[in-house]
Amino acid sequence: MSFFSKKPKETVSVTYVSHNGAVREVAVPVENTVMEGAVANNIEGIVAECGGSCMCATCHVYVDEAFLGQLEPIAENEEEMLGNTAAPRQANSRLACQLKLTKALNGLRVTTPPNQQ
Amino acid sequence: MDGAGRAGVVIAGAGQSGFQAAFSLRTEGYDGPITLIGDEPHIPYQRPPLSKDFMAGKMDPDSLPLRPESFYEAQRIELRMGERIEAIETAGRAVVLASGERLPFDSLILATGARNRRLTVPGAELPGVCYLRSVDEAVAIQERLEAARRVVIIGGGFIGLEMAAIAAAQGREVVVVEAQSRVMPRVVAPVISAFFQETHEARGVRFAFNAAVTELRGAASVEFAHLSDGSMYAAELVVVGIGVVPNMELAARAGLEVGNGIRVDEYLETGAPGIYAIGDCAWHPNRFAGGLARIESVQNGVDQARCVAATIAGKRAPYDAVPWFWTDQFDLKLQMAGLSSGFDEVVVRGEAASRRFSVFYFREGKLLAVDSINRPGDHLVARKLLVAGVEITGAEAGDPGFDLKTAAASRT
Numbered sequence: 001m002s003f004f005s006k007k008p009k010e011t012v013s014v015t016y017v018s019h020n021g022a023v024r025e026v027a028v029p030v031e032n033t034v035m036e037g038a039v040a041n042n043i044e045g046i047v048a049e050c051g052g053s054c055m056c057a058t059c060h061v062y063v064d065e066a067f068l069g070q071l072e073p074i075a076e077n078e079e080e081m082l083g084n085t086a087a088p089r090q091a092n093s094r095l096a097c098q099l100k101l102t103k104a105l106n107g108l109r110v111t112t113p114p115n116q117q
Numbered sequence: 118m119d120g121a122g123r124a125g126v127v128i129a130g131a132g133q134s135g136f137q138a139a140f141s142l143r144t145e146g147y148d149g150p151i152t153l154i155g156d157e158p159h160i161p162y163q164r165p166p167l168s169k170d171f172m173a174g175k176m177d178p179d180s181l182p183l184r185p186e187s188f189y190e191a192q193r194i195e196l197r198m199g200e201r202i203e204a205i206e207t208a209g210r211a212v213v214l215a216s217g218e219r220l221p222f223d224s225l226i227l228a229t230g231a232r233n234r235r236l237t238v239p240g241a242e243l244p245g246v247c248y249l250r251s252v253d254e255a256v257a258i259q260e261r262l263e264a265a266r267r268v269v270i271i272g273g274g275f276i277g278l279e280m281a282a283i284a285a286a287q288g289r290e291v292v293v294v295e296a297q298s299r300v301m302p303r304v305v306a307p308v309i310s311a312f313f314q315e316t317h318e319a320r321g322v323r324f325a326f327n328a329a330v331t332e333l334r335g336a337a338s339v340e341f342a343h344l345s346d347g348s349m350y351a352a353e354l355v356v357v358g359i360g361v362v363p364n365m366e367l368a369a370r371a372g373l374e375v376g377n378g379i380r381v382d383e384y385l386e387t388g389a390p391g392i393y394a395i396g397d398c399a400w401h402p403n404r405f406a407g408g409l410a411r412i413e414s415v416q417n418g419v420d421q422a423r424c425v426a427a428t429i430a431g432k433r434a435p436y437d438a439v440p441w442f443w444t445d446q447f448d449l450k451l452q453m454a455g456l457s458s459g460f461d462e463v464v465v466r467g468e469a470a471s472r473r474f475s476v477f478y479f480r481e482g483k484l485l486a487v488d489s490i491n492r493p494g495d496h497l498v499a500r501k502l503l504v505a506g507v508e509i510t511g512a513e514a515g516d517p518g519f520d521l522k523t524a525a526a527s528r529t
């Protein structure tokens with residue numbers, strides 16, 4: 001496709017664990033979001049209806065505790081949307097579209113909830 | 118539902134709604150053949166970023182497709198891009214492609230979307246006069262924008278203002294020409310128009326209100342825009358954002374009823390059983406509009422696709438989702454819930470000066486819609502209030518001490 005970027009990209013490894021334990025480890029370009037990584041790799045537990053505009057809360061994930069401290073803090077928009085997720089919010093709940101990948105997040109592990117809608 | 122050995126579902130148009138219909142058919146358990154046909158050369162992609170992060174160069178272009186190509190194979194969705202449906206045989210239950218190929222269907226979902234309304238003034242065909250709907254058009258604008266110093270934007274709606282914000286942020290001289298007296302005139306209250314106008318002006322965008330373009334002039338490409346008020350602006354790039362027209366000719370030729378789109382009932386079904394219309398092309402009964410409406414938004418396309426997919430999978434239910442929409446301009450996010458047209462009372466919650474406020478729209482005391490600027494909590498509560506039909510008064514909406522969340526929870 002004409003609009004595809006042709007530059008080789010630096011990637012980090014992200015592991016998506018489904019609610020029933022299925023594990024997928026994929027390479028996602030740095031600067032992309034955890035949501036974009038899921039969509040590009042057909043990770044089923046993430047819907048991302050609004051395409052990352054923080055408007056739908058269908059990209060809810062539970063972040064592995066080991067990485068929680070390395071994430072950007074939750075902004076107000078995300079905080080409000082997290083109050084509106086289909087599956088229960090937990091202390092490690094985040095919206096995948098608000099999690100931009102950095103090199104430091106290599107190996108990030110997230111679990112998708114049983115439902116997003 | 119077992120669809121083996123049957124003609125299956127054909128989806129006409131592979132945009133946001135067509136894609137979602139295919140996707141939702143599978144998640145609803147439909148097991149028969151699905152064929153998704155679109156006349157653009159690219160696999161289905163999102164349009165909202167085209168006038169936002171993609172246009173601004175802040176998005177990985179590879180993230181534009183709604184799903185990667187491998188998705189369609191894995192879900193057994195036959196994707197036929199670059200193909201145009203020319204005719205529908207309603208009695209014969211088949212569509213005919215431009216190539217002459219005939220594809221039978223059990224159910225047909227029309228998701229043909231809309232196309233940009235074209236400018237018809239002299240000079241409108243000059244190179245440098247651009248429209249924005251497809252990714253190819255977005256790339257063409259990006260290339261022109263890079264070389265341009267001055268940009269004229271025709272139309273002060275969402276797309277015009279999003280483009281203005283990006284061009285201004287990139288240091289271009291921007292003029293927005295709007296036929297009415299304020300920005301986004303058909304969709305937001307004057308207080309919001311004024312707020313957005315001020316924000317744009319503070320970043321250097323200029324406005325020509327109550328004016329129309331009468332002629333575009335230039336030698337090899339566009340150089341000047343002449344307006345009805347006699348003024349003239351130099352521009353290397355003109356972006357036209359004056360609304361869209363629904364793609365309904367295919368339906369009309371097949372004898373289906375059309376008006377402001379393809380006419381459907383509350384199940385989003387046309388007069389021909391098993392033929393549905395969804396998304397930007399669908400003229401449907403909408404309780405939030407208090408009548409028939411055609412809505413251009415991701416929410417509308419996605420929720421209508423889900424509704425029809427459920428019906429086809431055997432879980433028939435009328436369409437009844439709360440409309441919501443957003444626009445990003447500079448650092449502002451405007452979130453809209455409900456449909457405000459026909460309002461007779463407007464209540465502001467918060468202060469415009471604080472750059473965080475919401476506007477509640479009422480008609481005869483009934484809440485119609487809420488527009489929120491940098492107040493995402495209000496937006497979410499509004500969606501809940503509207504879906505449940507919770508009554509709140511204007512006085513309550515305007516009282517900062519009144520807890521909307523509690524009202525939404527306790528009055529349902």
Ligand SMILES: Cc1cc2nc3c(=O)[nH]c(=O)nc-3n(C[C@H](O)[C@H](O)[C@H](O)COP(=O)(O)OP(=O)(O)OC[C@H]3O[C@@H](n4cnc5c(N)ncnc54)[C@H](O)[C@@H]3O)c2cc1C
Nearest residue numbers: 130132133134156164165202229230231396397413414415
């Ligand atoms: C620049 C831009 C920014 C936007 N921003 C937002 C936003 O911030 N928020 C929001 O909610 N909405 C936004 N929208 C609106 C949103 O993108 C649309 O409402 C949505 O794309 C509608 O999807 P659709 O599938 O109904 O129609 P479309 O996306 O128009 O898809 C229809 C497809 O069908 C094809 N087609 C038509 N006829 C035929 C035929 N006979 N045979 C084969 N194929 C055919 C068309 O070429 C097209 O590819 C934006 C739109 C644009 C253009």
Ligand code: FES
Nearest residue numbers: 052054056057097
């Ligand atoms: S994709 Fe919609 S909120 Fe994350």
